[in-house]
Amino acid sequence: DVKVTQSSRYLVKRTGEKVFLECVQDMDHENMFWYRQDPGLGLRLIYFSYDVKMKEKGDIPEGYSVSREKKERFSLILESASTNQTSMYLCASSTSSYRESIAKNIQYFGAGTRLSVL
């Protein structure tokens, strides 16, 4: 089974702190994604990555950065946390393998990190 692990389920930080959210997947997936989920707004894509050291902005990248130094790990960084970044953060991964033409692009999600910024 695919496993996507997020380092924390709950996190409480203070305004201005630097926050790291870690995500690790064990299926050798090429693609990894960070979303935030807020009530009534669904899943919004922050950043994604298709390879080590590669990254693409999603729809709401402002205030965030990412790091992908190893294929299995994708980190989301809040350089200076603000109260409007209080949210549920979800990490996901998918394969680009063309051998699984239908199954490719299915995203496998972690359990989420609920971040509160006070």
Add this chain to the structure above:
Amino acid sequence: ILNVEQSPQSLHVQEGDSTNFTCSFPSSNFYALHWYRWETAKSPEALFVMTLNGDEKKKGRISATLNTKEGYSYLYIKGSQPEDSATYLCAFLGRGSTLGRLYFGRGTQLTVWP
């Protein structure tokens, strides 16, 4: 930003009722439509991946249909049970979509009362 709409936003039904909800997406550049189920305190999990116009997929009491020409998909649950309570998300994958990027709707939150 590509628009994927789901309706209704939330739904409350009694155990045993059948229910359905809708996902609307752009009909151009279609490649695939995904349905995910997201139960409270768990991770979203893929239910169906649909690619062909007229496709119908079934998994137990849950089924889904796809109309790519008009840009909609229906998800049906027959004889809802409390364990079906979850948020159901649909996601659009466009042809030539950058690196498997999915565009998610806002979800339909289903509550099934015993």
